Amino acid sequence: MDPITKALLLSWDLRIEILLPLTLLGAFQFVGWRRLRQRGAQRFANGWRLASYMTGLVVLIVALMSPIDVLSGHLFFMHMIQHLLLVMVVPPLLWLAGPFATGLWALPRPMRLRIGGWFQKKSGIGQIVALATRPGLSWLLYVGVLLGWHDPGMYSLAQGNGWIHDLEHISFFATAMLFWWHVIGAGPYLHRRLALILRVAFVLAVVPPNMLLGVTISLAESPIYPYYMNVPRLYGVSVLGDQTIAGLIMWIPGSMMYIATALVLVARLFINADKSKNASNQTGKILARRTPHPPRLATNE
Amino acid sequence: MMKTVGRGVLFLLILLPLFLAARSALAHAGVGTQQINNLDLGAYRIWVWSDPEPPQVGIYHVAVALTTSLDDDPNGFAGKPILDADVVVEMQHQASGLLLILQATHADATNKLFYEAVFAPEQTGMWEIRVIVQGPDGPVQASYTDEVEPPAFPWMAVGGGLLALVLAAAGVVLYLYTGGKGTPQEKRPAR
Numbered sequence: 001m002d003p004i005t006k007a008l009l010l011s012w013d014l015r016i017e018i019l020l021p022l023t024l025l026g027a028f029q030f031v032g033w034r035r036l037r038q039r040g041a042q043r044f045a046n047g048w049r050l051a052s053y054m055t056g057l058v059v060l061i062v063a064l065m066s067p068i069d070v071l072s073g074h075l076f077f078m079h080m081i082q083h084l085l086l087v088m089v090v091p092p093l094l095w096l097a098g099p100f101a102t103g104l105w106a107l108p109r110p111m112r113l114r115i116g117g118w119f120q121k122k123s124g125i126g127q128i129v130a131l132a133t134r135p136g137l138s139w140l141l142y143v144g145v146l147l148g149w150h151d152p153g154m155y156s157l158a159q160g161n162g163w164i165h166d167l168e169h170i171s172f173f174a175t176a177m178l179f180w181w182h183v184i185g186a187g188p189y190l191h192r193r194l195a196l197i198l199r200v201a202f203v204l205a206v207v208p209p210n211m212l213l214g215v216t217i218s219l220a221e222s223p224i225y226p227y228y229m230n231v232p233r234l235y236g237v238s239v240l241g242d243q244t245i246a247g248l249i250m251w252i253p254g255s256m257m258y259i260a261t262a263l264v265l266v267a268r269l270f271i272n273a274d275k276s277k278n279a280s281n282q283t284g285k286i287l288a289r290r291t292p293h294p295p296r297l298a299t300n301e
Numbered sequence: 302m303m304k305t306v307g308r309g310v311l312f313l314l315i316l317l318p319l320f321l322a323a324r325s326a327l328a329h330a331g332v333g334t335q336q337i338n339n340l341d342l343g344a345y346r347i348w349v350w351s352d353p354e355p356p357q358v359g360i361y362h363v364a365v366a367l368t369t370s371l372d373d374d375p376n377g378f379a380g381k382p383i384l385d386a387d388v389v390v391e392m393q394h395q396a397s398g399l400l401l402i403l404q405a406t407h408a409d410a411t412n413k414l415f416y417e418a419v420f421a422p423e424q425t426g427m428w429e430i431r432v433i434v435q436g437p438d439g440p441v442q443a444s445y446t447d448e449v450e451p452p453a454f455p456w457m458a459v460g461g462g463l464l465a466l467v468l469a470a471a472g473v474v475l476y477l478y479t480g481g482k483g484t485p486q487e488k489r490p491a492r
Contacts, residue, residue, distance in 0.1 A: 003384050007413035070412045114479055125475075230338050232348050232366045234382065234414070 004234075011070040018064050022057050029053050029099060032106035049097040056093030059085055064169070073159075074231045077245040084249065086169060087146070087176035088257045094177070095184040119188040130190035135182045139202060142179035143209050145171050150213055152224055159227040179206075183261060196269045203262045211255050218247025333364055342434065342441040346370045346380055349432055349443065356449045361420040363390045364412075365405050365432055382414045387435035390418040395427040395446070405432070422449050 029050070036045035062068060063085040072079035100119070104112045118125040148154060149168050158168040183203055185193050194202060223229055223239045233239070333350035340347050348366040365388055368380030388405040405416035422428060431444040 004382055004414065007382075007384055007407065011411060011413045013411045073412070111476075114476060117479065118475075230335055230348075232339075232346070232368050232380075232382065236381070 008067050008071065011067045013065050013069055015065055018061070022061060025103075026054060026057050028103050028106040029097070030106075032102040032104065035105045036102060044098065045102060049102070052093050053097035053099055053102075056090050056097070059093065060090045063090065071234070074228075074234055075237065076225065076228050076242045077237075077249055080246040080249045083172060084254055084257070086173050087142075088254065090173070091176045091180035092184060092261070095180050095186040098186055100187045119190065121190055126188075126190050133178055133181070134191065135194055135202060138175070138178040138182055139205065142175045143206060145175045147209060147213060150217070152226070155225050156227055159225075183265075196265050196272065200262045200265045200269070203258050203265065207255050207258050210258065211251055214247050214249075214251025214254060216247070218244050218251055220247070333362070336430070336445045336447070337432075337443050340443050341370055342443060344370060345383065345386075345434060345441065347432065347434070347443050349430075349445070351430070351447060356422075356447055357452050358423060358425060358449060359421055359452060361392070361422050361447075361449065363392075363405065363418045363420070363430060363432070364410060365390070365416040365418075366414065367416070367434060384414065386416075388416040389433045389435070390420075391431040391433065392420050392422060393429045393431070394422070394424045395429060397424060399424060425449050425451050 033045045033050050063082050068078055068082050068085070072082045104116050107115065117123060119129070120126050121130065149158065149172065154168075158165045182191070182194055183199055185199065217224060220243060221240075223243060225243070228239050228242060233242075237245070333352040334354045335348070335350050337347055337349035346368045350364045352362040352364070353360065367383040367386055367388070369383060371380055384407070390403050390405050392401040392403075393399065401420055401422065403418040403420060405418040407413045407416060409419055410417035425448075427446055427448050429444055429446050431442050433440050433442045
């Protein structure tokens with residue numbers, strides 16, 4: 001193997017402050033999942049959900065500690081890949097697992113009931129959380145954070161300070177979790193669930209700002225982020241070439257993720273419509289079978 | 302009552318890793334301050350970073366990146382990383398003349414394309430840091446000066462720890478407070 005590639009593959013930044021909470025979350029999820037299955041809820045606690053959650057955690061670890069993270073300090077396009085993993089891949093994988101309900105089942109019964117009670121629609125905490133995480137606000141936060149951190153000043157600030165860089169990643173991830181919560185429609189159900197057609201619009205509305213940012217970065221004729229002019233270039237990728245690739249990644253695969261999600265939602269819309277049509281046809285037939293013939297009027301024939 | 306206290310302790314134990322994580326995060330903070338940027342040293346180009354910022358008594362990291370210097374590349378952006386160089390870092394206290402010498406290695410660096418040396422300077426004041434690269438064309442060196450300050454009170458660590466404790470206490474209070482209203486009947490797994 002090429003020694004440079006080998007050195008890169010060995011460059012892991014193992015951070016206990018990331019590993020520990022993620023390991024705990026994974027263990028919690030597994031215990032809850034197992035308990036649910038023992039109680040006969042196999043349909044909810046199925047293998048796919050557990051696999052989805054664990055894959056989400058693994059991708060999160062890869063994004064934050066693998067050579068992707070180490071290289072992101074030198075190559076803008078690697079930083080872009082890291083951000084895409086944080087905002088477009090990990091959150092849907094985690095939400096698809098139904099993590100809230102499963103995680104609750106890892107707790108002892110009294111604690112489960114009490115903490116579960118906090119997230120009821122009528123509870124005080126539930127109402128506050130519901131108010132602070134309304135779909136419109138979540139969308140604005142997601143797009144605002146995405147655009148805000150790509151401002152050259154903010155970007156330089158984050159690259160120059162480890163704390164601010166971590167804050168950048170936390171804000172990306174947190175707002176993405178909020179955004180995808182509404183898209184996936186997972187519990188806790190503090191809001192009225194968005195109709196599928198509204199979810200399609202919710203996702204597609206992110207495409208224009210995302211695309212605009214990607215196009216701006218990829219077509220810029222001079223380096224936007226001066227940070228990358230002060231680091232050694234790897235594999236002979238120039239600063240401008242690196243920037244173009246990063247912009248293209250945001251523009252094309254980034255936008256494709258939202259479009260693909262919208263297509264999945266549209267497919268579900270059609271499947272649901274088909275199901276309800278079949279169900280109403282079935283109901284009609286059953287009713288027709290059960291309805292007695294109109295009684296004949298007694299005649300004196 | 303004992304049961305309630307036990308639950309509170311359990312809750313604190315659950316939150317303890319977060320507190321530890323906050324402390325660990327503090328120890329990790331800082332990506333380094335660039336001290337030398339793309340300096341042409343004949344056969345090489347060199348980049349040097351130091352960490353933490355500001356430097357404090359007890360810990361001083363020096364990270365070095367080396368690439369080949371090409372004649373047709375005046376910007377120094379086309380050179381490949383050099384991984385087999387012999388890199389030594391010297392740290393000399395300007396007032397006392399005390400000299401610390403360490404071999405910079407890939408093993409000490411997070412990014413294995415870099416070389417890193419980890420010093421533990423005990424004296425405050427100005428230090429001269431020299432990075433010496435042994436190559437086929439003889440040794441070349443680059444240097445800079447940096448001021449090491451007395452160890453500062455770890456406000457961030459204490460603040461982070463306190464915040465974690467306040468959050469933990471708030472969780473316990475909330476948990477105990479919401480317990481008196483009766484718990485809903487559990488009929489089936491929550492969705």
